[in-house]
Amino acid sequence: MDTIQSDNYPIYFNNSIDELVSFVKKGAYSKFFILTDENTGVHCLPIVKSKLDELGDYDLIEINAGEESKDIDFCIGVWKMLIDFGADRKSLMINLGGGVVTDLGGFAASTYKRGIDFVHVPTTLLSQVDASVGGKTGIDIDSIKNIIGTFTQPKAVFIEYNFLKTLPPRQILSGLAEMLKHGLIADAAYWNELKSSDLKKPTVQLVYRSVEIKNVITIEDPKEKGIRKALNFGHTIGHAVETNSLINDKDPLSHGEAIAIGMICESYLAYKKTGLSAEELSEITHVFSDLYPRYTIAESSFDNLFAIMQKDKKNQDNKINCTLLTKIGQCNIDNICTEAELRESLMYYINL
Amino acid sequence: MDTIQSDNYPIYFNNSIDELVSFVKKGAYSKFFILTDENTGVHCLPIVKSKLDELGDYDLIEINAGEESKDIDFCIGVWKMLIDFGADRKSLMINLGGGVVTDLGGFAASTYKRGIDFVHVPTTLLSQVDASVGGKTGIDIDSIKNIIGTFTQPKAVFIEYNFLKTLPPRQILSGLAEMLKHGLIADAAYWNELKSSDLKKPTVQLVYRSVEIKNVITIEDPKEKGIRKALNFGHTIGHAVETNSLINDKDPLSHGEAIAIGMICESYLAYKKTGLSAEELSEITHVFSDLYPRYTIAESSFDNLFAIMQKDKKNQDNKINCTLLTKIGQCNIDNICTEAELRESLMYYINL
Ligand SMILES: NC(=O)c1ccc[n+]([C@@H]2O[C@H](COP(=O)([O-])OP(=O)(O)OC[C@H]3O[C@@H](n4cnc5c(N)ncnc54)[C@H](O)[C@@H]3O)[C@@H](O)[C@H]2O)c1
Ligand SMILES: NC(=O)c1ccc[n+]([C@@H]2O[C@H](COP(=O)([O-])OP(=O)(O)OC[C@H]3O[C@@H](n4cnc5c(N)ncnc54)[C@H](O)[C@@H]3O)[C@@H](O)[C@H]2O)c1
Ligand SMILES: [Zn+2]
Numbered sequence: 001m002d003t004i005q006s007d008n009y010p011i012y013f014n015n016s017i018d019e020l021v022s023f024v025k026k027g028a029y030s031k032f033f034i035l036t037d038e039n040t041g042v043h044c045l046p047i048v049k050s051k052l053d054e055l056g057d058y059d060l061i062e063i064n065a066g067e068e069s070k071d072i073d074f075c076i077g078v079w080k081m082l083i084d085f086g087a088d089r090k091s092l093m094i095n096l097g098g099g100v101v102t103d104l105g106g107f108a109a110s111t112y113k114r115g116i117d118f119v120h121v122p123t124t125l126l127s128q129v130d131a132s133v134g135g136k137t138g139i140d141i142d143s144i145k146n147i148i149g150t151f152t153q154p155k156a157v158f159i160e161y162n163f164l165k166t167l168p169p170r171q172i173l174s175g176l177a178e179m180l181k182h183g184l185i186a187d188a189a190y191w192n193e194l195k196s197s198d199l200k201k202p203t204v205q206l207v208y209r210s211v212e213i214k215n216v217i218t219i220e221d222p223k224e225k226g227i228r229k230a231l232n233f234g235h236t237i238g239h240a241v242e243t244n245s246l247i248n249d250k251d252p253l254s255h256g257e258a259i260a261i262g263m264i265c266e267s268y269l270a271y272k273k274t275g276l277s278a279e280e281l282s283e284i285t286h287v288f289s290d291l292y293p294r295y296t297i298a299e300s301s302f303d304n305l306f307a308i309m310q311k312d313k314k315n316q317d318n319k320i321n322c323t324l325l326t327k328i329g330q331c332n333i334d335n336i337c338t339e340a341e342l343r344e345s346l347m348y349y350i351n352l
Numbered sequence: 353m354d355t356i357q358s359d360n361y362p363i364y365f366n367n368s369i370d371e372l373v374s375f376v377k378k379g380a381y382s383k384f385f386i387l388t389d390e391n392t393g394v395h396c397l398p399i400v401k402s403k404l405d406e407l408g409d410y411d412l413i414e415i416n417a418g419e420e421s422k423d424i425d426f427c428i429g430v431w432k433m434l435i436d437f438g439a440d441r442k443s444l445m446i447n448l449g450g451g452v453v454t455d456l457g458g459f460a461a462s463t464y465k466r467g468i469d470f471v472h473v474p475t476t477l478l479s480q481v482d483a484s485v486g487g488k489t490g491i492d493i494d495s496i497k498n499i500i501g502t503f504t505q506p507k508a509v510f511i512e513y514n515f516l517k518t519l520p521p522r523q524i525l526s527g528l529a530e531m532l533k534h535g536l537i538a539d540a541a542y543w544n545e546l547k548s549s550d551l552k553k554p555t556v557q558l559v560y561r562s563v564e565i566k567n568v569i570t571i572e573d574p575k576e577k578g579i580r581k582a583l584n585f586g587h588t589i590g591h592a593v594e595t596n597s598l599i600n601d602k603d604p605l606s607h608g609e610a611i612a613i614g615m616i617c618e619s620y621l622a623y624k625k626t627g628l629s630a631e632e633l634s635e636i637t638h639v640f641s642d643l644y645p646r647y648t649i650a651e652s653s654f655d656n657l658f659a660i661m662q663k664d665k666k667n668q669d670n671k672i673n674c675t676l677l678t679k680i681g682q683c684n685i686d687n688i689c690t691e692a693e694l695r696e697s698l699m700y701y702i703n704l
C-alpha cells in the first residue's frame with residue numbers, strides 16, 4: 001500500500017506512527033498539542049506517546065467521548081486551553097481520535113489565530129475511511145450537526161490500522177456504512193468484494209480502497225460544488241434520522257447506523273426516480289438489513305424528520321436534495337425530492 | 353477614482369451603494385442578510401434599505417455597538433439567527449458597519465455551513481482604510497482580540513465616503529492612525545501630504561490612497577508570512593495598550609488611539625534599533641501628540657502590558673516581535689524586542 005497523495009498532503013498507511021514522529025521532527029514546530037477523547041486517551045495515546053516523548057514538550061487536551069463534545073461550548077474549551085498553553089502560530093495540533101476529535105480539532109486549529117497546522121491520526125474505522133480525508137472540519141450548535149465549519153486540509157493524515165483492534169463492534173459497523181457507500185456510488189467491484197468479505201473485521205486493503213475512493217472524489221471537488229455531493233448518498237435522510245435519534249434516544253444511533261437507514265430509504269427513492277432496478281434495491285436492502293440492527297421509526301416522527309431535512313446544509317432555495325444511485329457503482333447528484341417522496345421512502349424502511 | 357482590484361474582488365469607491373444593489377441583483381442569492389450595529393442601523397441602514405428594498409426579502413441582524421460585540425457569544429448569536437432565518441449556502445451576508453461588524457460578520461459568514469458569501473460596506477474611517485481590506489476576519493475570547501478568525505476574502509467591498517459624515521470626530525481620529533501608519537511604512541510622500549492636510553476631515557482622495565497601500569501589501573502576502581507584517585507597525589505595543597484599556601478603563605481607548613501610542617513607542621524602538629533618525633522620531637512623535645489626546649499609562653501597568661504582549665498572536669517561540677521603521681516610508685519586519693527595550697519605549701511615551 002503506497003502513501004496516498006491528497007490535495008497537497010500525504011495519507012500514510014505504513015508505519016504511520018513512525019511517520020508521525022518524523023513529520024513532527026521535521027516540522028520545526030514551536031509546540032505541539034494532542035487532542036484525544038476519554039477512549040483514545042486510554043487506547044491510542046500510550047502508543048503514540050511512547051514514540052513522541054523523545055520530541056520534548058507537548059500538552060494534552062482531552063474531551064469527553066461522543067458527539068456532544070462537538071458542540072461549540074467544547075470548541076471554546078479547546079480554544080481556551082490553546083490560549084492557556086500559549087499556543088502560537090507555529091504550533092501543531094495532532095487530532096488523535098474518531099471523527100468527533102478530527103472534526104472538532106480541525107475546526108479549532110483552522111480558526112485559532114486564523115489557522116495553525118494540524119494533522120489527523122484517525123482511530124475509528126469511520127474516521128479512517130471518511131472523516132479524516134477531504135478537508136471538512138465542523139462543529140455543532142444546538143445539535144445541528146456541522147452547522148459551523150471550514151474547508152481546511154490537514155498537513156498529513158496517519159492511518160494506523162492497528163488502532164481498530166480496540167474499537168467496539170458497533171463502531172466498526174458505523175464506519176462500514178461509509179465503505180459500502182463508497183462501493184455503491186463509485187465502484188461496483190468494490191461493493192461486490194465487500195459483500196463477500198467478513199465485514200465484522202474489514203481488512204486493511206478494504207480500508208485502503210475506501211480512502212482511495214473518497215480521496216479521488218474530494219480532490220476533484222474540494223468545496224462540494226458538484227461531484228463531491230456523491231458522498232452525500234444516504235445522508236439527507238440519514239442525517240435527519242441521526243439528529244432525531246441524538247435528541248430523543250437514550251442510546252442514540254451511530255452516524256453509520258443512521259446512514260445505513262438513509263441508504264436504504266434513498267435507494268428506494270432511486271428505484272422510484274433514477275432507474276435503480278428492483279433487483280438492485282432488493283440487494284442493497286438485504287445487505288444493510290443483514291448487517292445492521294432494526295431501528296424503529298414511528299410514523300409520528302416523520303414531521304420531525306422532515307423538519308430536520310428542511311434545515312439541511314445541502315439544501316438550496318428550501319428544496320430538499322438527494323444523491324441517488326442510477327445503478328450500483330454510479331450515482332446522480334442534485335435530485336430534488338418532495339415531502340411525499342421522502343415520506344414514502346421512510347415507509348419503505350418501516351415496512352421491511 | 354477607479355475601482356480597486358483586490359485579490360479576486362473589487363473595491364468600489366464611486367456610487368458604491370448602487371454598485372451594491374447591482375451586485376446583489378446579479379448574484380442570484382437565495383436570501384440576503386444585513387448585519388448592522390445600533391449606530392449603523394440608524395445612520396447607514398436607511399440609505400441602503402431604500403435602495404435594496406426593491407430586491408425583495410431580506411433579514412436584519414443587529415448587534416450592540418462596540419468591541420464587546422466581537423466576543424464569541426455574540427458570534428454564536430449571529431450564527432443562531434442565520435439558522436433561525438433559514439440561511440442556506442447560497443445566502444449572502446452584507447456587513448454594514450465599522451470594523452467590529454466587518455470582522456464579526458466576516459468570521460460568522462466564513463464559517464457558517466463552511467462558508468457563505470459576504471461583502472463589506474465599511475462605515476467608519478478605520479474600516480474603510482483598514483478592516484474591510486485584506487481578508488482577515490476575527491472575533492475575541494476573554495477580551496483577547498482576534499484570537500479566533502479566518503483568512504477569507506469578501507466577494508466585494510463598497511466604500512461610501514458619505515457615511516463618514518455622521519461619524520464622531522473621535523472615530524475619525526481612530527481611522528486616521530492607520531492612514532498615518534500607511535504613510536510611515538510605505539509612502540513618505542503620502543505621509544507628508546497627510547501632515548499638511550486638515551486631518552479632522554480627510555478627503556476621499558486620502559482615503560483612497562490608504563486603501564491602495566493596504567491593498568497592495570495584502571495582495572502580495574495574504575497570509576502574513578512576510579511583508580504584510582509591515583502593517584503591524586505600532587500594533588505590538590498598541591494592541592497591548594488597547595487590551596489593557598478595554599479591561600480597565602471606563603471609557604476605553606479606540607483602536608486607533610491605542611495604535612497611535614504604539615507607533616510613538618515603536619518609533620522610539622526604531623530610533624534605538626533600526627536606524628530611524630532622531631529628527632524623524634521627533635517629527636513622528638509631534639504629529640501624533642498634536643492629533644491625539646494624552647493618555648496616562650501608569651508604570652505599575654507595565655507588567656500587565658508586557659504579559660499581554662507575550663500572548664500576542666504575532667509571536668513565535670515566545671519572542672516578542674515588532675515591525676520597525678528604518679526611515680519614514682520604509683520598514684523592517686520581525687525585530688525581536690526584549691522586555692527591557694519594550695519597557696524603555698513605554699517610558700519614552702510616559703515622559704513626553
Ligand atoms: N469531516 C468529515 O468529512 C466527516 C465525515 C464523516 C463523519 N464525520 C463526523 O465524524 C463523527 C463521527 O465519527 P466517529 O464515528 O469516529 O465518532 P467518535 O469520534 O465519537 O468515535 C466513536 C467512539 O469510539 C471511541 N474510539 C475512538 N477510537 C477508538 C479506539 N481506537 N478504540 C476504542 N474506542 C475508540 C470514541 O471515544 C467514541 O466513543 C461525526 O461527528 C460526523 O459528523 C465527519
Ligand atoms: N480585519 C482587519 O484587517 C482589521 C484591521 C483593523 C481593525 N480591525 C478591527 O476593527 C475593529 C475596530 O473598528 P472600528 O473602529 O470601525 O470600530 P466599530 O465598528 O466599533 O465602530 C466604531 C463606532 O462607530 C459607530 N459607527 C460606525 N459607523 C458609523 C457611522 N457611519 N456614523 C456614526 N457612527 C458610526 C459604531 O457603532 C461604533 O460605535 C476592531 O475590532 C479591530 O480589531 C480589523
Ligand atoms: Zn457520513
Ligand SMILES: [Zn+2]
Pocket residue numbers: 482530587607611
Ligand atoms: Zn490596526
